[in-house]
Amino acid sequence: MHCPFCRHPDSRVVDSREAEDGAAIRRRRSCPECGRRFTTVETASLSVLKRSGATEPFSRAKVVAGVRKACSGRPVGEDALAVLAQQVEETIRATGAAEVAAHEVGLAILPPLRDLDEVAYMRFASVYRAFDSLADFEAEILALRADQVLDEAAEAAFADASAVARFGGAHDPAPPPVHASFAAP
Ligand SMILES: [Zn+2]
Numbered sequence: 001m002h003c004p005f006c007r008h009p010d011s012r013v014v015d016s017r018e019a020e021d022g023a024a025i026r027r028r029r030s031c032p033e034c035g036r037r038f039t040t041v042e043t044a045s046l047s048v049l050k051r052s053g054a055t056e057p058f059s060r061a062k063v064v065a066g067v068r069k070a071c072s073g074r075p076v077g078e079d080a081l082a083v084l085a086q087q088v089e090e091t092i093r094a095t096g097a098a099e100v101a102a103h104e105v106g107l108a109i110l111p112p113l114r115d116l117d118e119v120a121y122m123r124f125a126s127v128y129r130a131f132d133s134l135a136d137f138e139a140e141i142l143a144l145r146a147d148q149v150l151d152e153a154a155e156a157a158f159a160d161a162s163a164v165a166r167f168g169g170a171h172d173p174a175p176p177p178v179h180a181s182f183a184a185p
Pocket of ligand 1 (some may be wrong): 006032036
């Protein structure tokens with residue numbers, strides 16, 4: 001690989017280390033001509049096949065850009081978007097395919113976005129799945145509600161189990177007084 005500073009056609013690897021949990025290799029290189037150092041990142045190639053038939057390298061930045069629009073005005077920070085893009089990439093790489101269709105990237109975005117922010121999820125899903133009627137929104141909201149009921153049931157079951165240990169919360173009646181009698185020695 002040539003030097004990005006002086007275009008010298010060769011460079012020397014001075015350090016290699018795994019990055020991104022083994023999904024990438026980061027190499028520190030040194031140019032024997034100008035002596036400057038630079039870093040290269042090596043990952044398995046992953047292409048996205050667009051509807052036009054063109055392919056382009058998978059880009060987390062593009063995932064973030066697409067999701068950021070749906071998150072406009074929502075309490076979702078850049079860190080959360082970066083984590084989501086990483087999850088999307090991991091999901092796609094886990095399939096082992098070197099090339100995925102653009103709509104598969106969209107599909108991989110939906111579950112983590114739903115966990116992140118339901119309003120952003122609805123916005124993204126409405127565009128991505130081309131909702132064209134209120135009935136589509138209703139069906140999606142019903143599906144979200146059904147999942148919420150399950151989540152709440154699971155939380156309630158957990159709360160019941162932990163209530164024994166907590167012994168009374170803000171809205172619980174005061175525990176009955178405990179009468180203890182001690183026998184005098
Ligand atoms: Zn150089």
